Amino acid sequence: MKTPIEAFAPAKINLTLHVTGQRADGYHLLDSLVVFADLGDRLTLTPGPKMSMGITGPFADGVPCDARNLAWRAAELADWTGHIALDKQLPHGAGIGGGSSDAGAVLRALGSNADALQLGADVPVCRLARASRMSGIGEELAPIEFGEEIGAILVNPGVHVPTPAMFKALESKQNPAMPDIPTQGGLGKLMHWLDQQRNDLQVPAISAQPVMGQVLSALDATNPYLSRMSGSGATCFALYESPESAKFHAAQLQDLHPAWWVRATLLR
Ligand code: C5P
Numbered sequence: 354m355k356t357p358i359e360a361f362a363p364a365k366i367n368l369t370l371h372v373t374g375q376r377a378d379g380y381h382l383l384d385s386l387v388v389f390a391d392l393g394d395r396l397t398l399t400p401g402p403k404m405s406m407g408i409t410g411p412f413a414d415g416v417p418c419d420a421r422n423l424a425w426r427a428a429e430l431a432d433w434t435g436h437i438a439l440d441k442q443l444p445h446g447a448g449i450g451g452g453s454s455d456a457g458a459v460l461r462a463l464g465s466n467a468d469a470l471q472l473g474a475d476v477p478v479c480r481l482a483r484a485s486r487m488s489g490i491g492e493e494l495a496p497i498e499f500g501e502e503i504g505a506i507l508v509n510p511g512v513h514v515p516t517p518a519m520f521k522a523l524e525s526k527q528n529p530a531m532p533d534i535p536t537q538g539g540l541g542k543l544m545h546w547l548d549q550q551r552n553d554l555q556v557p558a559i560s561a562q563p564v565m566g567q568v569l570s571a572l573d574a575t576n577p578y579l580s581r582m583s584g585s586g587a588t589c590f591a592l593y594e595s596p597e598s599a600k601f602h603a604a605q606l607q608d609l610h611p612a613w614w615v616r617a618t619l620l621r
Contacts (some may be wrong), residue, residue, distance in 0.1 A: 365450030431465035448584030
């Protein structure tokens with residue numbers, strides 16, 4: 354009997370997402386500061402002669418248990434067979450990695466260096482699962498060291514924002530890249546810098562799903578360093594001066610908005 358392999362697929366957060374151009378094949382050039390949460394999906398990989406998959410957890414509904422699942426396709430890409438048990442703790446199609454992080458976790462756990470980009474633009478950074486400046490369409494990765502974890506809240510109002518439509522709705526596809534990321538000088542300096550950056554997909558996403566405007570207002574009312582959308586939405590985040598502040602405001606926000614998915618987390 355072969356030993357099962359455990360893998361953790363953390364939520365991926367785009368602290369910034371600048372769209373800087375578009376390639377001839379339609380994919381967009383990005384410049385994004387990506388970090389990872391201490392919340393995520395859990396996978397158990399048990400080697401066996403053929404592929405199978407089972408999904409549990411609060412967000413299991415509607416997730417396919419076959420070759421449509423990116424975790425399954427990552428296993429195939431790594432030339433591995435067996436059973437994948439996926440505990441789906443994160444909302445999916447939500448701008449925080451979802452299937453990409455599951456796929457990245459499978460590749461990482463299996464030690465695969467296969468071309469992760471073919472599974473999706475976010476899969477290479479999710480395989481690395483370390484704070485990184487991500488550019489190209491997602492294949493160029495430069496790891497970043499902050500030296501500190503950041504207290505944060507994630508909020509998902511339960512609406513779906515289709516990624517291709519958000520890119521299509523961009524008024525401008527040629528926007529400025531990020532200036533150098535300040536990795537020295539503490540959290541205050543980093544927050545000041547972050548506040549001057551953008552998620553270029555946020556305006557089209559709020560037009561498509563106005564509830565996200567309400568989410569960002571509710572986060573701003575807690576007086577964070579900053580609030581912003583991750584990826585193409587609909588999950589938004591806010592950053593705080595301490596993990597305790599994040600926890601306190603997350604509990605209050607959840608009471609005010611019982612239908613929203615609200616979590617305090619540490620970003621690194
Ligand atoms: O690569 P992934 O499957 O995550 O991307 C979903 C869709 O988002 C793509 O089909 C494409 O329309 C759009 N996209 C893009 N440029 C990127 C990443 C995604 O246009 N860099």
